[in-house]
Amino acid sequence: MLKISELAAKTGMSAHTLRFYEKNGLVSASDRSEAGYRYYNDADVRRAEFVKTARNIGFSLEDIGQLLSIRVDKKSHSCQDVTDITRHKLDEVNAKISELQSMQSTLQILLDSCCGGPEKATQCSIMDALEEGEFRAAEEN
Amino acid sequence: MLKISELAAKTGMSAHTLRFYEKNGLVSASDRSEAGYRYYNDADVRRAEFVKTARNIGFSLEDIGQLLSIRVDKKSHSCQDVTDITRHKLDEVNAKISELQSMQSTLQILLDSCCGGPEKATQCSIMDALEEGEFRAAEEN
DNA sequence: TATAACCTTAGAGTAAGGTCTAAGGTCAAT
DNA sequence: ATTGACCTTAGACCTTACTCTAAGGTTATA
Ligand SMILES: [Zn+2]
Ligand SMILES: [Zn+2]
Ligand SMILES: [Zn+2]
Ligand SMILES: [Zn+2]
Numbered sequence: 286m287l288k289i290s291e292l293a294a295k296t297g298m299s300a301h302t303l304r305f306y307e308k309n310g311l312v313s314a315s316d317r318s319e320a321g322y323r324y325y326n327d328a329d330v331r332r333a334e335f336v337k338t339a340r341n342i343g344f345s346l347e348d349i350g351q352l353l354s355i356r357v358d359k360k361s362h363s364c365q366d367v368t369d370i371t372r373h374k375l376d377e378v379n380a381k382i383s384e385l386q387s388m389q390s391t392l393q394i395l396l397d398s399c400c401g402g403p404e405k406a407t408q409c410s411i412m413d414a415l416e417e418g419e420f421r422a423a424e425e426n
Numbered sequence: 427m428l429k430i431s432e433l434a435a436k437t438g439m440s441a442h443t444l445r446f447y448e449k450n451g452l453v454s455a456s457d458r459s460e461a462g463y464r465y466y467n468d469a470d471v472r473r474a475e476f477v478k479t480a481r482n483i484g485f486s487l488e489d490i491g492q493l494l495s496i497r498v499d500k501k502s503h504s505c506q507d508v509t510d511i512t513r514h515k516l517d518e519v520n521a522k523i524s525e526l527q528s529m530q531s532t533l534q535i536l537l538d539s540c541c542g543g544p545e546k547a548t549q550c551s552i553m554d555a556l557e558e559g560e561f562r563a564a565e566e567n
Numbered sequence: 568t569a570t571a572a573c574c575t576t577a578g579a580g581t582a583a584g585g586t587c588t589a590a591g592g593t594c595a596a597t
Numbered sequence: 598a599t600t601g602a603c604c605t606t607a608g609a610c611c612t613t614a615c616t617c618t619a620a621g622g623t624t625a626t627a
Contacts, residue, residue: 300574301617302616304576305616320622321622321623322573323574334559338558338559342556343526356556359547359550363543364541364542364544367540367542368552371537371540371552374529375530378530378533381526385519385523385526391484392512392515392519395483395512396513396516399509401509403505405505406504407501409500411509415493415497416479417479420479420483423483423484429603430604431603440585440586442586442587450584461593461594463594463603486583
């Protein structure tokens with residue numbers, strides 16, 4: 286049985302974060318001392334580590350909640366349920382990458398156009414380009 | 427002289443957003459009617475469009491504030507001042523892209539490992555991988 | 568027994584960039 | 598004169614994922 290700070294040390298998450306996750310239904314302690322101290326058993330620890338791993342990969346807390354629902358009752362869920370969540374996350378990641386690549390290319394073009402030197406910015410081609418405004422939004426979402 | 431809703435229509439930003447930008451020093455109306463209505467002149471409109479363009483590219487409001495400082499007094503700023511902001515943004519974008527590519531590759535590996543079918547998730551390799559926990563955090567920031 | 572180091576809770580604050588509401592004043596057209 | 602569309606403000610609320618504080622109770626060690 287681990288206390289919260291021990292679980293924090295073990296998982297690399299803070300005690301604050303663990304309490305926050307508990308409030309959001311992700312991780313909780315199966316037992317409490319008489320005084321109310323949280324005590325985490327092995328299953329609790331494995332669940333916390335599952336959450337940590339999913340966070341590392343980049344899943345949102347909401348995604349993780351869904352993955353945990355599957356985890357506690359695998360017989361009632363299919364591989365497809367799992368891939369749906371994973372694919373949805375991948376789609377989000379891919380969309381975000383595209384958006385950022387669009388920014389990247391614009392920024393690179395701007396940088397290539399400007400001397401970057403100590404000259405006064407009165408003729409700066411970056412400022413001119415911003416003034417001209419020929420850039421499209423990178424499609425948020 | 428444009429009223430706020432006219433400037434909103436012209437720039438594609440909402441009147442709410444324009445007021446919010448004003449509170450943050452990005453865009454304001456040079457004139458007000460007796461009743462307090464904002465009236466934007468040509469220079470105000472150009473400034474608003476500059477802001478919109480910079481937003482489209484992906485600059486933060488803080489970045490834009492700096493770019494606007496340069497814009498109103500180009501003689502006191504150099505091309506290097508401009509490229510510093512631009513390069514800094516590009517560095518951020520590149521870092522974020524790397525992080526997302528790491529997620530992308532992990533998610534793809536997970537998807538490739540799972541059949542994604544209607545079988546029960548008791549043997550799901552994605553769930554197993556999350557349980558094993560061999561993933562590193564994608565280095566936020 | 569005293570001291571440090573731990574634990575508890577509710578709730579506030581942070582970042583970034585808006586978005587919306589309430590309560591009321593103004594303006595153009597009918 | 599009345600409708601309806603527009604404008605004003607301060608300030609609350611939203612998202613996501615924490616992070617911290619206050620005020621107080623507990624536990625282990627010296
Ligand atoms: Zn130059
Ligand atoms: Zn330049
Ligand atoms: Zn399968
Ligand atoms: Zn599977």
